[in-house]
Amino acid sequence: MNAIQIDDLTKYYGKTRGIEHIDLTVPQGDFFGFIGPNGAGKSTTIRTLLGLIRQNEGRAQIFGMDTIKDREKILARVGYLPSEVSFYPGMRVRELLKLSASLRRRDCRKISGLLCERLQLDTTRKVEELSFGNRRKTAIICALQHEPDLLILDEPTSGLDPLMQREFFEILKERNKEGTTIFLSSHILSEIQHNCTQAAMIRNGTIIARGSMAELSGTGAKRINVRGSVDLGALIGVRDLHSTPENVDFLYTGDMNDLLQTLSAGDIQDITVTEPDLDEVFLHYYGQGSGRI
């Protein structure tokens, strides 16, 4: 049985497009990446899965159950981490975690205690006094404490410092090993590349590519920005080159050793290597979103 099965799902907000004819299958036990730029339809897809909004066409199933008819049964087995976290003001973290557990008619004190320790969250604080990162940690524990079979995470790492991000993905990997299916939505390519086994790319409301991380590895491009002068010469794998006498900027997909050798011959004051924007990746690998793997 698939953890998530989406067939021909379409959602419009009035006349505005949300998603169009999305097909997606996430097998049970997968660590699945759902990647796309902001506004592509990631959250719309997730909100439809959770029954917060209703699709215009098509249908979605989680563990073989219909997302509209069996909403409560599904939600009992799902943990959800929203991209924007808001809690009831005036409550302490401890009370909020308890509220979440009792809405599920569960006693999750043991696991939530362990998670709070690992993520270093003080449960006596009031939720409105929490920093953005701590609020997110609270939301993470709400999503994890009842040990769901499926975790749906919408941009989970924004606001978390790198150490906490590592701890968070460590927890996710442990859960995944224990059999939890993880559906990770993100616009950060490296996050998906480093953690997921399968992924799908969404753009302008449609899925434009899907497959294993290996199949999608063609997206391992880097945006290279060099201050100084360098002659790229015959370097293979350079795209989108913008060059001025003091600055060279390009997207690179070739061999790293070749790049370093070429750069070492130049006169360089500074260099930055960054993940390209998703839009760039889509632009260069999938044309205007028409291609498919």
Place this chain on the structure above:
Amino acid sequence: MTIVKHELRHGKTTFLIWTATIAFLLMICIFLFPEIQGDMDAMGELFGSMGSFTAAFGMDRLNFGTLIGFYAVECGNILGLGGAFFASLAGVSMLSKEEKDKTAEFLLTHPVSRTRVAGEKLAALLIQIAAMNLIILAFSLLSIGMIGEDVPWKEIILLHGAYFLLQLELAGVCFGISAFLRRGSAGVGIGLGAMMYFLNLIANMTDHAKFLKYITPFGYCEGADILAEGRLHTGYIAVGIMYACIGIAAAYWRYTKKEIH
């Protein structure tokens, strides 16, 4: 019961402030009664000679010299307006505040049906209103005892009962409205409460506007009528209960298919 408990805890401060304010004002009014009682003859004449203004507040038919006559106007206005505002405000924000504060996503991604959310929230609303009325009634009776007057049980119960029904009706209607709102809603609640109050004043001034009593719940809360007839107007109340039921049904109908953005 989780949501009921949560709502009661969450709304505790607002509830206490409103209840304390209304009870406090009522008590002040009652304590003033022995003071003014002596001057009542002059006051009664004054209040009786203000034309339609007198009629609007039912003062042409009430005897200010008796505790219950005084209570029906003064305390009636305090409890009527205060209770109406509290019930409207609490009702109109009950469902919509989740979306306004962006907590709807948290609540509705737990395994609870929309019907259960609406039901438990409605229960919390009714519990708050019932508790408020009981507390206020208790303080009112206590104060009447403290100024050494006999408690006019039947009239007091009828008056307070009428205001309780009024609050339930407004709460039910506003609960319905709440399901259709997404943003701040306090204005709608206050506006509706105030409008109903003024509709009744208009209805009191002229017989041509008597039909308004079928619209506003203040129609069956008219102290002068209740004291004169010794019972509540069942026709107005039946219509009022119908409005409340329509409101609650609309809330369920809308909330179960509402899109949460």
